[in-house]
Amino acid sequence: MSDNDGKKTLGVRGGGAGRSGSVKQSFSHGRTKNVVVETKRKRVVVPKPGAGAAAGATGGKGPIGGSGGKRPAGISDAEMERRLKALQAAKAREVEEAAQREAEEKARAEERDRLRAEKEQKEREQREAEEAIKRKAEEEERKEREAREAEEKKAKAAAAAAAQPAPEDAARKARDAGKAAPAPRRETVDNDDRGRGRGRDDSGRRSGKLTLNQALSGGEGGRQKSMAAMKRKQERARQKAMGGAQAREKVIRDVQLPEAITVAELANRMAERVADVVKALMQMGIMATQNQTIDADTAELIIEEFGHKMTRVSDADVEDVIQQVEDKEEDLQSRPPVITIMGHVDHGKTSLLDAIRNTSVTSGEAGGITQHIGAYQVTTKDGQVLSFLDTPGHAAFTSMRSRGAQVTDIVVLVVAADDAVMPQTVEAINHAKAAGVPMIVAINKIDKHSANPTKVRTDLLQHEVVVEQMSGEVQDVEVSAHTGQGLDQLLEAIALQAEILELKANPNRPAVGAVIEAQLDVGRGPVATVLVQNGTLRQGDIFVVGEQYGKVRALINDKGERVAEAGPSVPVEVLGLNGTPEAGDVLNVTETDAQAREIAEYRAHAAKEKRAAAGAATTLDQLLQKAKDDANVSELPILVKADVQGSAEAIVQAMEKIGNDEVRVRVLHSGVGAITETDVGLAEASGCPVIGFNVRANAPARNAANQKGVEIRYYSVIYDLVDDVKAAASGLLSNEIRENFIGYANIKEVFKVSNVGKVAGCLVTEGVARRSAGVRLLRDNVVIHEGTLKTLKRFKDEVSEVISGQECGMAFENYDDIRPGDVIEIFEREEIKRTLA
Structure with missing residues (x-):
């Protein structure tokens, strides 16, 4: 739409003539624009005659509930009602959504207010803390200044008393002072005196000190110093004002040096700074951080560099705490x-x-x-x-x-x-x-x-x-x-x-005993049968036994009764171990739990290294030979779980004795306690059965074994276990092949037959010749061929066997070099099942 002068105008729909005018539009960046707007008058629709009756039929409502409207054609009352309900539901939803938006906006405003309040509270607390630190620093500074001024006054008074002039000099000076009374002058001091605190100008005296504001403002390249650094600087300034810092006396320490030690631990034992130790190592050409380990020789040089004394110790020294002292004769008492x-x-x-x-x-x-x-x-x-x-x-x-x-x-x-x-x-x-x-x-x-x-x-x-x-x-x-x-x-x-x-022993000392047997009880955990050899074992004692340690939770005698203590030669069951020890391990009581744990960890580490060294102590030739030997040996892997440690060891030893150069039994794992799901998983991966000796599998292990097809066999007598394993290992032995000679035949003539080749005319001289048997061709008692028969004929008929004294025709499979006078050896092979002795 456009007006008469050709400008574009905005129009409002509607009939009738319109009125034109201009509207000023505002845009971003302060731009404006005048737009011509034409407003048209509303078109008035005059109802036709008869429309009133239609409106009355619809209740005076329009198609969608408006007044004065006309219902569209083809719309029923039910449809009109449905549309009205939909319109009302939409309006209700709009009201509900508006209320919900208002509630959410209110909640967000409250959350913003709460966060703003918390932030202001934190800032206020931080300002209060900073003001408290500032006040404390100023208070300390004031006290130090007062103390320094008092010391200066004392020093000046002492100097004045020491340099007191003679009476006539004092009188002369007084007369001179009376003649010329100079104007009061401001005492000037150089920067050094101000730094030392000897000037009388307060600003000069404080110019060399580090205040809290200077520290917080990052005076040194933006770094903020701690309160400890500030105090150290103040202490240095005070010592400087007093006439120089006093050198502290060097503390010489005895440093225990193990075979290997970290840099941080070495610095800790010397009571030196880690940075100084790292610096000393760098000067020696060793680039090491505080967490790296250095050997004992290097650490010894560092200790000597810092002026300390060194004592070499070994990792095995942790066991020195359990070294027993010889008992005195008067302390010994008779024992059973x-x-x-x-x-x-x-x-x-x-x-x-x-x-x-x-x-x-x-x-x-x-x-x-x-x-x-x-x-x-x-x-x-x-x-x-x-x-x-x-x-x-x-x-x-x-x-x-x-x-x-x-x-x-x-x-x-x-x-x-x-x-x-x-x-x-x-x-x-x-x-x-x-x-x-x-x-x-x-x-x-x-x-x-x-x-x-x-x-x-x-x-x-x-x-x-x-x-x-x-x-x-x-x-x-x-x-x-x-x-x-x-x-x-x-x-x-x-x-x-x-x-x-x-037989005598000292009952009044820490107990020493030997583990007779050990087992893993389901309800009580690891249990060790210990025979006390010396001292008295009491409930609550901390002990180490082999690679395990613990605290005596309970002592049970051979009658199943709980006892408070056990003296020399008394066998008891000990509860409270962290693991199952080996039968034959020695039990020692220690003073602290830390000692027991340290000894047990050292022993476990030493045993692990020993096993690793034993496995690594082989040359390449030995490894190749072992691989070659293993390739020729069939193995029967098994997994053994027993009720006690002694039975497990006995079973493993018995299994090692089963076998020969061709077959052997290999125990993948042996342990104490019930058969667990982990054992079943190992057995499945290795394809071996699980053998339980006086133990049973728990419910998850049984379910896993059924799903994975792992065989679990239970035994309570070691004879049956050994016999069954021996029978299973015998099944891995290859059957022995034995040859039985059933006959001999001499070749009389050799014939050529079409489609067959050379056929030997033979006379069976001994035994019988069978079509299914194996044959060897001997020439001058030397075997020149071994194979099978292609054909065995008597006259023109194919026969299965020919007895001694009869003639027959023989042809070899894939072999034609036969001559008159050769001897045919006929034999049968028999497989004999072998068993382990």
């Missing part, structure tokens, strides 16, 4: 003897101990054999206390018997009168001799008809054990665990031997 019962399997060791204790130990052992080291205390009729160790007699428990011999005082060697000396009996004798402990021979099962105690004594002579009846020094007692015969004499012999040994 420790008796170990040894002998061959099924010779009645545990039954003999049952008879002594009047209990039944054997009934609780699987298969009727002892598979754990049992520790018991027995009180005799005379009131004497004896400590017994019952060791297994099976060959797999040799190491357990050796540990039993190391902690014992007396060995009771049980030999069955009807079985005499057996291999494990000889091992027990050797253990006792190696430990240097006296021996008492108990000839058991004397009540049997086949008992021959004389043969037992004679057999013992072969192993240099001479009993008293053979004019020797070793006591021997004929006993019967079944009838109780000779038990009193055995106890008397033990008491006599203990009296000869004069």
Whole structure:
């Protein structure tokens, strides 16, 4: 739309003539523009006759509820009602959204007010803190100034008194002063005097000091100094004002130097700044940070550079805290003897101990054999206390018997009168001799008809054990665990031997003991059976045992009762370890938990390095040879979990003995405690079964084993375990191929047959010739071919075999060099299954 003069105009829709005018528009940056606007009058629509009736029919409403409108054609009442409701709902939503926006805006305003208030509060607190620091600094500065002025006054008074002039000089000076009274002048001091605080001008005196405002304003390149730095600078200024800083006396320290130490730790032990130590290292040509480790020789040079004394120590010195001092004779008291019962399997060791204790130990052992080291205390009729160790007699428990011999005082060697000396009996004798402990021979099962105690004594002579009846020094007692015969004499012999040994210990000292057995109990955690050898072990003691440490949470004796303490020669179960120790480890009580932890960590680290060194101590040739040997050897991997440490070790040793040059058993992992999901995962990755000895798998482990197809086998008797593993390992052996010669044939003539080749006309001279058998061609008793027959014919018929004395035709598969006079050797191969011995 445009007006008459050609300018563009803005129009408003509507009928009728319009009015024109101009409007001033404002834009950004202060720009304006005049625009011509034409306003048109509203068009008035005059209703046609009859429209009033239509409007009355619709209630005086328009199509959408407006007044005076006309309903569009084809719209029903229901549709009109629906549209009205939709319009009302839209208006309600708009009102609700407007209220919600208003509430959100109000919440945002409140949050802004709260944040602004918090910010102002923080700024106010910061200003108050800065003002407090400033006031404190000014107060300290004022006190120091007053003290300095007082010291200056004292110094001047002393100087005046020392340089007091003579009376006539004083009078002359007074007259001169009276004649010429000079105007008061301002004393001038140079910058050095002002810096030293000796000038009288206050501004000059303070010009050399660092105020809080100067520190906060970043006077030195924008760096802000700490209060400690300011105080150090003030102290230096004060010492300078007093006539120079006094050199502090150097403190010479004794520095303990291990084999390797970090720079920061070295500086800490010397009480020197780390930066100074790093600087000294740089001057020596060593670029090291405070966290880097340096060797002992370099550290020694640094210690000498700083003027300290050095003491070389080793990592093993952490164990010095448990080095025991020799007990004084007056502190020693008598202790019960420790008796170990040894002998061959099924010779009645545990039954003999049952008879002594009047209990039944054997009934609780699987298969009727002892598979754990049992520790018991027995009180005799005379009131004497004896400590017994019952060791297994099976060959797999040799190491357990050796540990039993190391902690014992007396060995009771049980030999069955009807079985005499057996291999494990000889091992027990050797253990006792190696430990240097006296021996008492108990000839058991004397009540049997086949008992021959004389043969037992004679057999013992072969192993240099001479009993008293053979004019020797070793006591021997004929006993019967079944009838109780000779038990009193055995106890008397033990008491006599203990009296000869004069066993003594000091109960009033930190305990020292030996771990007889260790296990992982589900409810109680790691449990160790400890025989206290010296001192007294009390509840609450902190101890280290092997690579483990702990605090005694509870002590349980052999009867299952909780006790508060255990003296020398008393076997107890100890609870409170952080891990399962090895059977045979030594228990030592320490003063602090830190000492125990440090010793245990050192031992664990040393053991880890030892294992790593053992694995790395091989040359390339050895590695290649080992790889070559392993390629020719089939392995049966297994994973072993046992109830106690001793059983696990015995099983591993038994597994190592199974096998030969072709097959061997490899124990991937052995441990104590229940079979866990981790064990099943390892077994699945290695494709091996899991063997549980007196333990079971927990629920997650069983589910994982079922899903992954891992076999879990449970055993309670070591015989069955060894036999099953041996049978499984035998399955890895390749079958032995054995050849059985079934016949010989001589070649008489050689014929050429079309489509077949050369055919040998033969006479079977011995045995039988079979079509399915293997054949060798011998020429001058030398094998020139080995293979199979292509054809075996009798006359023109193909036959399966030809017996001795008959003629036949033979043709070899892929071989034609046959001649008259050659001999054909006929044989069959047979596979024989091999087993491990």
